Amino acid sequence: MSIIEATGIYKTYQETKVPVNALNGVDLKIEEGEFTAIVGPSGSGKTTLLNILGGLDLPTKGDILIENTNLKTLGSRQLIDFRLHNIGFVFQAYNLIPVLTAKENTEFIMELQKIPKKERSKKAMELLEAVGIADKADHKPGQLSGGQQQRVAVARALASKPRFIIADEPTANLDSRSTNELLEIMAEMNRKYHSTFIFATHDQRVMDKAHRIVTIDDGKIIGDETFEGR
Amino acid sequence: MKTLIKIAWRNLWRNRRRTILTASAVVLALFLALIMRSMQFGSYEQMIRAGVNQTGDLQVHDTGYWANQSIDRAFFYRKKLGETLHGIKEIKSILPGLQTFSLASYKKQTKGVLISGIDAAVYNKQNHLSNKIIRGKYLNPNKNEVLLGDKLAEFLKMHVGDTLVLLGQGYRGITAYGIYRVAGIFHLPSIEMNSEIVYMNLKTAQNFVYPYQPGLLTSLSVFIKDPGQLQTVKTETEHRIGPNYEVITWKTMLSDILQTIKADNVSGQIMLLILYIIAAFGIFSTVLMMTMEKRRQYAIMVSIGMEREKLVWVSIFETFIISVIGIVIGLILASPIIYYLHFHPIPITGEMAKMYLQFNIAPVLPFSIKAHIFLSQTIIILVLSLLSALYPIIYLSKFNVLKAFRH
Numbered sequence: 001m002s003i004i005e006a007t008g009i010y011k012t013y014q015e016t017k018v019p020v021n022a023l024n025g026v027d028l029k030i031e032e033g034e035f036t037a038i039v040g041p042s043g044s045g046k047t048t049l050l051n052i053l054g055g056l057d058l059p060t061k062g063d064i065l066i067e068n069t070n071l072k073t074l075g076s077r078q079l080i081d082f083r084l085h086n087i088g089f090v091f092q093a094y095n096l097i098p099v100l101t102a103k104e105n106t107e108f109i110m111e112l113q114k115i116p117k118k119e120r121s122k123k124a125m126e127l128l129e130a131v132g133i134a135d136k137a138d139h140k141p142g143q144l145s146g147g148q149q150q151r152v153a154v155a156r157a158l159a160s161k162p163r164f165i166i167a168d169e170p171t172a173n174l175d176s177r178s179t180n181e182l183l184e185i186m187a188e189m190n191r192k193y194h195s196t197f198i199f200a201t202h203d204q205r206v207m208d209k210a211h212r213i214v215t216i217d218d219g220k221i222i223g224d225e226t227f228e229g230r
Numbered sequence: 231m232k233t234l235i236k237i238a239w240r241n242l243w244r245n246r247r248r249t250i251l252t253a254s255a256v257v258l259a260l261f262l263a264l265i266m267r268s269m270q271f272g273s274y275e276q277m278i279r280a281g282v283n284q285t286g287d288l289q290v291h292d293t294g295y296w297a298n299q300s301i302d303r304a305f306f307y308r309k310k311l312g313e314t315l316h317g318i319k320e321i322k323s324i325l326p327g328l329q330t331f332s333l334a335s336y337k338k339q340t341k342g343v344l345i346s347g348i349d350a351a352v353y354n355k356q357n358h359l360s361n362k363i364i365r366g367k368y369l370n371p372n373k374n375e376v377l378l379g380d381k382l383a384e385f386l387k388m389h390v391g392d393t394l395v396l397l398g399q400g401y402r403g404i405t406a407y408g409i410y411r412v413a414g415i416f417h418l419p420s421i422e423m424n425s426e427i428v429y430m431n432l433k434t435a436q437n438f439v440y441p442y443q444p445g446l447l448t449s450l451s452v453f454i455k456d457p458g459q460l461q462t463v464k465t466e467t468e469h470r471i472g473p474n475y476e477v478i479t480w481k482t483m484l485s486d487i488l489q490t491i492k493a494d495n496v497s498g499q500i501m502l503l504i505l506y507i508i509a510a511f512g513i514f515s516t517v518l519m520m521t522m523e524k525r526r527q528y529a530i531m532v533s534i535g536m537e538r539e540k541l542v543w544v545s546i547f548e549t550f551i552i553s554v555i556g557i558v559i560g561l562i563l564a565s566p567i568i569y570y571l572h573f574h575p576i577p578i579t580g581e582m583a584k585m586y587l588q589f590n591i592a593p594v595l596p597f598s599i600k601a602h603i604f605l606s607q608t609i610i611i612l613v614l615s616l617l618s619a620l621y622p623i624i625y626l627s628k629f630n631v632l633k634a635f636r637h
Contacts, residue, residue: 080538095526
C-alpha cells in the first residue's frame with residue numbers, strides 16, 4: 001500500500017529574476033516499510049523533493065498525497081500538525097534543540113503530541129536505548145559527537161511514531177564508523193518497527209543499504225531500482 | 231508550557247554575558263528612574279505639605295465663598311459645626327480664620343490690604359510665622375495689634391509701634407474701622423504677601439468686621455490625619471455639615487502649585503523617556519540578536535511539528551525573564567537607598583537652603599516612598615520589555631522554515 005503518492009510534481013523557485021525549475025514533473029510512490037534512497041548530483045532536486053514529501057514546502061504544480069491526504073489542501077497550521085503526527089525528520093546537521101538534553105529532545109516531540117509525561121519519558125529512554133545512547137540521555141547536543149547527535153535525531157524522529165521518516169543526507173557529517181552504526185540502527189528500526197525511511201544521499205554506504213534507489217537529475221526521476229533481499 | 235519556559239530559560243543562559251548585560255540595562259534604567267522619580271515626588275510632596283500647612287487639607291466656607299470671596303459670605307461659627315467636624319475621626323485639627331479686604335492708612339499713605347484674622351498660637355504652631363518676624367514681636371493674643379509685611383511697612387513708611395488705620399467694608403454692609411498698633415514686621419518669600427497681608431488676632435479681626443456678634447469666620451481650615459484620604463474626608467465632611475457650607479480641597483486652593491508641579495513633572499518625564507529609550511534599545515537589540523541567532527532552532531521546531539504560537543511564547547518568556555531579573559535587581563538596589571534617603575533626606579546648604587526656609591520648606595531633599603512610584607516604573611519597564619518581544623512575534627508568525635534552515 002502506498003503511503004506517499006506524488007504526481008506530476010513541479011517546483012519553481014522565483015527568488016531571482018531567472019526562475020529555477022527544481023523539479024520538473026516527478027511521479028513517485030513510496031510503499032509502507034520501504035528503505036528508499038533518493039540519489040543524484042548536487043542541485044538535482046533531491047532536497048527539494050524531500051522537502052515537498054515532508055510537507056516543509058509545497059509544489060508549484062502537482063499533488064502530493066500522503067495516505068489520501070493531499071498536502072496542498074492543508075493550511076499552514078494543519079500542515080504543522082500533519083508533520084507532527086505523520087512525518088519524522090533526520091537532518092544533515094542533526095538539528096537537535098541545543099538547550100535540551102538527548103532525552104528531552106526525544107521527549108519534546110511527544111510532548112507536542114500531548115503524550116503524558118510518564119509515558120513519553122519511558123518511550124524516550126527506550127528509543128535512546130534502541131539507538132545505543134541511553135547512557136548519554138542527560139547530555140546536551142553540544143556534549144555529544146556528531147554520530148551521537150544523529151542517533152538522538154533518529155530517536156527523536158521515531159518518537160512521534162511517524163508514518164515515514166525523511167532523512168536528508170543524514171551521514172554527510174559523520175565519519176565511517178558513525179555512518180555504519182547509524183545505518184545499522186536505521187536498518188534495524190526499519191526491520192523491527194517496519195518504519196519507512198526515505199533518504200536523500202550521495203553516500204554509497206547508504207545506497208548499499210537501501211532497498212530501493214530512486215535517481216533524480218535536473219528535477220526528473222531518471223532511474224528507479226528495487227533491490228530484493230537487502 | 232513548562233517545557234517552553236525551560237527552553238526560554240536555557241536559551242537565555244546560552245549566552246550568559248549578553249543576558250547579564252541586557253538585564254543590567256534594565257537594572258540601570260529602573261534604578262535611575264526610581265531614584266529620580268522618588269526625589270521628584272518627594273520634593274512635590276514637600277511643596278504641597280508647605281502649602282497645605284497654610285491652607286489646610288480642606289477648608290470649610292459658607293456656600294459660594296470660594297467663587298465670590300466677599301465678607302458677606304462669612305459665617306458664624308456654631309458649636310454644632312465644630313462638634314460635627316471633630317466627630318470625623320480622620321480630622322486631626324481645625325484652624326478658624328477670617329479674611330477680608332480693607333484700606334490701610336498711615337499718615338498720607340493708603341493701600342488696599344488683605345486682613346487675615348488668625349488664632350495666633352495655633353497658626354504659629356502650624357506655620358512658624360514668628361520665625362519670619364524681622365522687626366518687633368509676634369502677635370500677643372490679648373492685644374489689638376497687627377503684623378505687617380516688610381514691603382507694606384515700607385510703602386506706608388511705618389515702623390514697629392506706629393498705629394495703623396484700617397477702614398473697609400464690614401459684614402452686612404457696616405463700615406469696618408479701627409486703629410491698631412504695629413507689633414511686628416515680617417518677611418515672607420512671596421512679594422505679594424509681604425506687600426498685601428496684615429495679620430491680626432482672630433478676635434480683633436472679628437471685632438473689626440462685625441463687632442455686634444462674636445464668631446464670624448470666612449474659613450475653617452481642616453487638617454487631616456492621612457492625606458491619602460482627602461477625597462473620602464471631603465465627601466464625609468460635605469455629607470455631615472450639609473449644603474449650607476462648601477468644602478474645598480487644597481487641590482483647588484493651591485492650583486498654582488499644582489501647575490508648577492505639573493510643568494516640572496514634564497521635564498522629569500522627558501528624562502525618564504530618554505532612560506526608557508536606552509533600556510528599550512538594550513532589550514530590543516538582545517531580542518533581535520536572539521531571534522536572528524535562533525532562526526535555525528525555530529526552523530527545526532516548526533518542521534518537527536511545533537506550532538508557531540508556542541515559539542512566540544518561548545520568545546515572550548525570554549524577554550519577560552530578562553526583564554523580571556532586571557526589575558527585581560533594580561528594586562533590590564534602589565529600595566534601600568530610597569528608604570534611607572526618605573528617613574534621612576539630603577540636607578541643602580547655602581543660598582538654596584535660605585530660599586527653602588523662606589518658603590517655609592525644610593532645606594532638605596526628601597525622597598518619596600509612595601508605592602505608586604515603584605509600581606509605575608516597574609510596569610513601564612515591563613511593558614517596554616514586552617513591546618520588544620513584538621519583533622520576534624512578527625518574525626515567528628511569518629518566517630520561512632526552509633530559508634531559516636539555510637542560516
